[in-house]
Amino acid sequence: MRGVTREGVLALALAAACAGFALASPYFATASNLLAVARRSLDLAMVALGETLVLAVGGIDVAAGVTMGVASVVVGSAILRGAPTLLAALAGPLVGMLLGCVSAVAIVLGRMPPIVATLGLWGVWRALLYLLLGGHWLSGLPPVFEALLDAGLPVRGGELAVLPWARTPMGELRHGDMYRTSPGFQAWGL
Numbered sequence: 694m695r696g697v698t699r700e701g702v703l704a705l706a707l708a709a710a711c712a713g714f715a716l717a718s719p720y721f722a723t724a725s726n727l728l729a730v731a732r733r734s735l736d737l738a739m740v741a742l743g744e745t746l747v748l749a750v751g752g753i754d755v756a757a758g759v760t761m762g763v764a765s766v767v768v769g770s771a772i773l774r775g776a777p778t779l780l781a782a783l784a785g786p787l788v789g790m791l792l793g794c795v796s797a798v799a800i801v802l803g804r805m806p807p808i809v810a811t812l813g814l815w816g817v818w819r820a821l822l823y824l825l826l827g828g829h830w831l832s833g834l835p836p837v838f839e840a841l842l843d844a845g846l847p848v849r850g851g852e853l854a855v856l857p858w859a860r861t862p863m864g865e866l867r868h869g870d871m872y873r874t875s876p877g878f879q880a881w882g883l
Contacts, residue, residue: 752807754796756815763818764789766825792818
């Protein structure tokens, strides 16, 4: 069909799902629920954004989830050990970048297919996660951790919103500008 895009079909499916959920529950379409969902899904959205860039250049990273798990445990462990909140919050992205760099080295310098390298590193990161946890789940996080999840910027009448810088790249991807425009196409090459 002419004029129908994958993005358009996806947007319609998302709208239909949201309408269905809103009809099924009076709590779904409330501002507090939508804000809670946005806050709680920001970490996954950031991983998905990175994975989208990897897929766009023809690769794949099957270790993204366990990499996020290792980074999360590092953050939680730092908080439990009394590290300053900002330092603990920065530890997660730094660990994620470090593990991602190991994957990149295996793929580029080791000349391995991305699926092979990241599948192998998935097992390594999973073993690392097991060692970091000492064989049991991390629990007993102080309230400061919940405060990190709820942090936002004040907007309109004291409401809190998720970080606006996280919305900009996702908005670009949502509209397909990254692969339909010349600047967007050049950004994929970076």
